[in-house]
Amino acid sequence: MIRxxxxxxxxxxxxxxxKQATEHPDTEIVAVWDEIPERGRKxxxxxxxxxxxxxDELLKQDHIDAVIVDAPTNMHREVMVKAAQAGxxxxxxxxxxPTLKECNDILAAVEQAGVKLVVSLPRLNDRYxxxxxxxxxxxxxxxxxxxxxxxxxxxxxxxxxPQHFFNLEQCAGGALIDLGCHPMYxxxxxxxxxxxxxxxxxxxxxxxxxxxxVSVLQYADGAIGVVEAGFVNRCSPFSIEIxxxxxxxxxxxxxxxxxxxxxxxxxxxxxxxxxxxLPDNRPSAFRQWVSHIQNNTTADENIRLAVDxxxxxxxxxxxxxxxxxxRLDELxx
Numbered sequence: 498m499i500r501x502x503x504x505x506x507x508x509x510x511x512x513x514x515x516k517q518a519t520e521h522p523d524t525e526i527v528a529v530w531d532e533i534p535e536r537g538r539k540x541x542x543x544x545x546x547x548x549x550x551x552x553d554e555l556l557k558q559d560h561i562d563a564v565i566v567d568a569p570t571n572m573h574r575e576v577m578v579k580a581a582q583a584g585x586x587x588x589x590x591x592x593x594x595p596t597l598k599e600c601n602d603i604l605a606a607v608e609q610a611g612v613k614l615v616v617s618l619p620r621l622n623d624r625y626x627x628x629x630x631x632x633x634x635x636x637x638x639x640x641x642x643x644x645x646x647x648x649x650x651x652x653x654x655x656x657x658x659p660q661h662f663f664n665l666e667q668c669a670g671g672a673l674i675d676l677g678c679h680p681m682y683x684x685x686x687x688x689x690x691x692x693x694x695x696x697x698x699x700x701x702x703x704x705x706x707x708x709x710x711v712s713v714l715q716y717a718d719g720a721i722g723v724v725e726a727g728f729v730n731r732c733s734p735f736s737i738e739i740x741x742x743x744x745x746x747x748x749x750x751x752x753x754x755x756x757x758x759x760x761x762x763x764x765x766x767x768x769x770x771x772x773x774x775l776p777d778n779r780p781s782a783f784r785q786w787v788s789h790i791q792n793n794t795t796a797d798e799n800i801r802l803a804v805d806x807x808x809x810x811x812x813x814x815x816x817x818x819x820x821x822x823x824r825l826d827e828l829x830x
Contacts (some may be wrong), residue, residue, distance in 0.1 A: 595669035639743025646680035671706025677726030
């Protein structure tokens, strides 16, 4: 049995991960720490486990094998470096850290300690993503020219997002670094890592952070990635468009179906959309983490994409702040 400590319930998905840890047959929650003691104590009491006022004291406990990190984004480096140095395996909410330098600090500590790290990038494991990757790998779209991925909800106008999600210091951004993580890592998955990023942020509700955002990824071969996210849209469907010299893919416009047109199957087939069958989902990021701990393997692709995600978010924030295109090689790690 892998004994897990919950490190903060700051993030809105913390209870979801706690539920996964409780339901998994090979993990159990045995302790809680939270930077807000009142919140952490309440969560610990509900689960019948010990609450630790001190993170350092919790990490000294030999009966704790691993941690789930849902602390504020600006605390990720401190919390995860300490956890790795204490020999605890780490599952964390995205983003891994706000900057490339902080990511590299975390990875160095993880590698030195030999613990297992997985970042929650859940849409990598969804069936539509797996099907899209298969279509691309078959070459049915030809040379990829454009990918557009959009994810938006009404959290800022409907009032259900917690107020601390609009705290620039804690979050290192708003709609893009939170919700936009998913379109960003998917676009990175489909097109690869771009040369430069140009981002534009909107402040519809006047919050401290952006609630309406777009980031445009520019590639050396002329391809373009468009990442869109928002907290101010009540009816915007999650959608993916991928276009190439020989075909196009659509998902979620508006139905949860994957549609393909391609000249690779003949001119007649190219005149109409055909539905692509979707495979089963892969195991969740949490289940993959448990498997890596049990089998002494490493989540190489997950970590690579997580670091690139931070790289793209850092460049987007810099671009929006300075109102210019930012090359990724400008960032220092």
